[in-house]
Amino acid sequence: MSRPLEILNEVFGYPAFRGQQGEIVEHVADGGDCLVLMPTGGGKSLCYQIPSLVRRERGFGTGIVVSPLIALMQDQVAALTEVGVRAAYLNSTLSSAEAMAIERALRDGDLDLLYVAPERLMTPRFQELLERSRIGLFAIDEAHCVSQWGHDFRPEYIQLSVLHERFPNVPRIALTATADAITRDEIIHRLALEDARVFVSSFDRPNIRYRIAEKDNARTQLLDFIRAEHTRADGTTDAGVVYCLSRRKVEETAEWLKEKGVRALPYHAGMEFEVRQKHQEMFQREEGVVMCATIAFGMGIDKPDVRFVAHLDLPKSVEGYYQETGRAGRDGLPSNAWMAYGLGDVVQQRKMIDESEADDAHKRVQTGKLDALLGLCETATCRRVRLLAYFGETSQPCGNCDNCIEPPPTWDATREAQMALSCVFRAQRASGFHFGAGHLIDILRGNRSEKILQRGHDKLTTFGIGAALGEPEWRAAFRQLVAFGYLTVDHEGFGSLVLTEASKPVLRGEQKVTMRRYVKPTRTRQSSGRTSERADPTIGMGPRERARWERLRMWRTETAKSDGVPAYVIFHDATLAEIARLGPASIDALRGVPGIGARKLDRFGYELLHVVAAD
CATH class of the missing domain: 1.10.150.80 (HRDC domain)
Known part of the structure; x- marks a missing residue:
């Protein structure tokens, strides 16, 4: 038995490595550099923890783990200490005396692993400490933070190339769960890993069931989902995370769920640190807590039995969605990723991109990432196939997403798409302004509202031509036209819709448009196969x-x-x-x-x- 396998067995209590873990561990333990792409819950931490212990035994010194996440540092150090590994962390939660004691332990060679934030690592004082210490390896966790094109860019990560310059003989392992091709290339370039081996594991999390629901009173839909899938026979709720875009919505959702009998807590960056810390500890240490949060919460949370992640607002990218949903089911048991999604989400995200201070290149990348997420939301085929394809992985229909379980009906909506696009054109030409979906739907359905009559839009040739479809059907149609790129959002027009070049072939009848047919959302029914029971x-x-x-x-x-x-x-x-x-x-x-x-x-x-x- 190799020494890494012995350590896996003796220290961590597992008989064999999973997937590429063994090969990665051997490579780094022998002094090789590498980039590891592995899904959340796939066992990334062992890929640097075990090589650190091996190299420590061989006399190379302490493994330094670079992490931006205080919660992850504390969780992993606690778990390592329980199994007899001499691990510590340096972050802002320590007193100066505690920090000095840990620095002394590093210098004296009394630590197997030390977790440190990138900001501290890059200080001249800490660099000097490293040079006076014996270092076995550098592990750069959450390596996607180095990419300006990624969903979680951290400027201080760019400086980490200094590790290669100042410590050329110390092996480096960079790890991430979320990186498309552009982000991977930038990680390699920024961290000077051109000669490193790249290990890419499957991004599939087969235990997670992906569901994206038509938004129709999202809170009520969320409550139905929790009661049907994640409420146990004794009335307690599974642990879960509910993501919202704004701090206000976080607090309102948590309060509303509490009123409905769900043990919910809020978490966002605007709360006092002590309150945030208390809520996080309750979520980690107690059962049945549902955390309502902005994306400020979740990174580095190792809690294995989170049974669901829900989104009440659209994330910014497939990477963000994948990383956030990946916090469910880290123990490998059945779990849910549920999201409510509507036209307002699309408009809001488009506006956020247009109104951001980013340059045009970044806006183009952000728009492309949002378009990929919209494609995932609107697909009528297997969501997992679409999700994995984004990361360059081919797969077969999974049988464990909403589209596989209940294939959505589709229809030839070419004529209706032409009606909608023509309405956008004619309303703008008649008034000199662009209009939002609500006003355009009133025109198409022939509603003689005060605004329609004031603007004379009852005289347009598109007035009333879409009366055969109800408002929800037209909202679904406009949402899909935006997702398909035939319409875009005018950020200066308060969410108004504007034709794109791509709409011209549709208007000329040269391109067919197939849409998901609108199906009125129904209440999620309780079943004997609820997730809380399947995960028992x-x-x-x-x-x-x-x-x-x-x-x-x-x-x-x-x-x-x-x-x-x-x-x-x-x-x-x-x-x-x-x-x-x-x-x-x-x-x-x-x-x-x-x-x-x-x-x-x-x-x-x-x-x-x-x-x-x-x-």
Whole structure:
């Protein structure tokens, strides 16, 4: 057995590497540079933690992990400490005395791993500390932050090329879960990884079910979804995250859900730090908490049993959507990614791009990324195929997205598209202004509203020609025309719609337009196959095993409180469920349970046997 595999088994308690993990670990442990693209929950952290331990044993020194995420640092250091690894972090939460003690431990060679923020890493003082210390490797986590074309650009990441210049003999591993081809190229260029190996794992998360719903009173739709899919028999709710675009909407949604009996908390960057920290800890350490948040929340949260991620507003890109939905189901059990989406989302995102201070090149890239996300929202085929294709991966229909489970009806909407596009043209020509979807729909449906009559739009040749379709059908049509690129949003016209060059072949009858047919949203019905039941690790257990499971969970809760860490840092649900099923009577029987390494076996083995023996 190779030393990395021994460490995986002895320290972390797993019998074998997954996918490309073993090859990556061996490559970095032997001093090679690499870029790793691996989905959230795919085991990226082991790809630098184990090489750090191997190189530490070989006398090279401490592994330095560059991370922008305080929550991730704290989570991973807590988990590593539990398995006997000498790990620490340096960030703004420490006192000066605590920070100095950790710096001294680094200099004295008393640490296996040290997590540090890029801002601190780049200070002259810390660079000098590194030069006086023995360094085994540099791991650059969330490496997409280096890309100006990425969804989460951090200016300080650009400076990380200095690591290669000042420490040319120290191997570097850059890791990310979200990078399209443009972002990958920039990571390689910015971090001077031209000679590094690139490992690309499948981006597929088969346990996640993707659903995108027509927006129609989104909060009520969200509540129906939570009650139908994520409320257990005892009335408690699964852990979940609800993303909103604005801070105000975060607070209002959390309050509304609380009134409806859901244990919801708000989280956004405008809240006091102490309140944010308290809410984050409650989410991590307690069960059944739903976090309503802006994208300020989530990066670096290692909580494995988040059963759903919901979006009440459209994200900015496929990368953002993929990363945020990837926070669900990190334990591999069934989970949901649910989003409510409407025309207003498209208009809002287009305006945000147009009104941003970015230069034209960035705006073009942002528009292209938004267009790709709109294509995912509007596709009538498998969403997973479309999602993976964005990252350059081919796949087959998954059978686990809304379009696969209930294929949406489509129709030849060429004539209706011509009506809508012609209406946009004629209303603008008659008034000299562009108009929003609501006004254009009134024209098409022949509504003699005060605004229509004031502007004389009841005299247009398109007035009333679309009366056969209702307002929701026309809203869906206009949304798809924007998504297909036949219309764009005029940011100076308060969300008004404008023809594009691409609309001309449609108006001339040279191009066919196929649309998803509007289907009135229905309430999500409860079913015996709800996610909270499919994700239950006790499925198939008899009464005796379930009783063990409950005792083990109570023991874990008390132990986690005593250690001051989240329960999953002690053991994941899957490990407890395996113990409950096996009913081990000896230390040797416990030794083979996935997730129980040597340190945890020494510390918790006899306690676990005592809990199991209480049958």
